[in-house]
Amino acid sequence: MEPYSKAEEISHTRLRMELDKKFKVLCLHGFRTSGNFLKKQISKWNPSIFQQFDMVFPDGIFPAGGKSEIEGIFPPPYFEWFQFNKDFTEYTNLDECISYLCDYMVKNGPFDGLLGFSQGATLSALLIGYQAQGKVLNDHPPIKFMVSIAGSKFRDPSICNIAYKDPIKVKSVHFIGEKDWLKVPSEELAAAFEDPVIIRHPQGHTVPRLDEASVKQLSEWSSSILEDIKNADDVAKASNVEKPSEGNTVAESGENLVEQIAA
Template sequence: MTSRPRSRPGLPFVSQPLIPEVRSRPAAMRILCLHGRGSNNEVLQMQTAAIRGLLVPEYEFEFVEGRVPHDEGNNWALYTSEFPNSQLYRYYEDHNLDSLMEIVEELRKMIEEHGPFDGVLGYSSGAFMAALLVIRSLQDNPFATLAELPLRFAIFINNGLTPPRVRLLEAGTTVADCDVAAAAATDRLRVISRPDNPSPLRPGRLPDGRLVLTDGKYYITHHEDCIISIPTLHIYGKADNMVGATELVDLCKPEVTLKMLHAFGHDFPHGLDAVRKIARLIRQTAAMAS
């Protein structure tokens, strides 16, 4: 029997050649693109082809593929069925906070080495990753101007998970058990949780009273404030589970936030009217970051 592929060591780019020595911003806007869970670069390239066609050559798109094999069958989105023999990937292991933090750090280093980038675009789980990456870049550069940030705008398409606050547990910190009602309040913190793949993260309460999920090394909790100050575009489906998408909107500065509802559920929005509107909104979002 052929063994399943293992996680790959790198995060390969697809599209424009990268020249790490070039540090000044090029004339074209460079956008980093992150695919959904159970997808790959080829799928995301097809999903975004019509939009990109309306934006080039003023915009360049770089695609970074996940390296954790996804073996649960096709994703739940249109287009994936067009690639039945294509290996699918995700960016991190389910419920594994070490894996999640490692990929955020790896993406951060990649941007540092191969940037500058102007913006990031993520679809579904890729939107969740994009949000974590933006939050990390803002935390790492608290005094930077918008022009100095590693990422100056973000496009979130069909985000399904609320980005949590992830911290290491300090030595000696006790996470107390909590009752069923309090534990239910932590459900939105779960990083992919389904009946057939339950999370090992344990709900609990910190000494200061905050409800968290913990694996014994890290804890995750809700962000309490608007923490994303860069311009953002939020695109999500009317028939989709909009909780993660709308909670992400709440974490973003409203003065530089644009939103678009579409009629395609969790599928990537398509059709001439939607494509034209998305391209126009991307231009508006980028203009706010200029």
């Protein structure tokens, strides 16, 4: 068998890198739980759904300020992202939380998508809505998709008038429980997105176990996300590749490919 030429070796290396590439997802846990707890919650889903995604599960920046609903179910410590009043119209430490998450995303990203449960989902939608309006994450690539589980909208008009000013155009899937006390707010959040995918389940305020139909629906959705990202990457790469001038050798083309891969 003839040995690979330098250009062919570079081509194969590039192909392997593309196949191995994982797309980063920032996963934000619910109120007074933890990143590890959300990771355990998501683990009940078929692992094939997110096999090409690098799921990152940070903890909230504030220690739980009261009793956690998962005490005795999952070990501490527990955290919260921010605090709020009973009507969810007034918030404490929200600006600090947003600044922390924006810094985290820039330093540890870039992140292609966000996934959140309850308070984490509410925050995720806020970050995406704010980014779309140019309020935050101007030094981070646009978030491309979101998975919302039992999320809701903020109710403060000063937030709503920015975050949900226009339909949020990233691809989104929303899990809404029939017995969830946040069922209606979850539906209102889904309505803030353009062409949302809604997956309903009979359970309450939880990360649901998925039936066969839901697994199929979520798998198809995640596959379409991957296809969109890869197509966008291909377009970006094509626009950055200069046509070789006459007289360029195969070796020179190979060196250009090396530079593109390293970039």
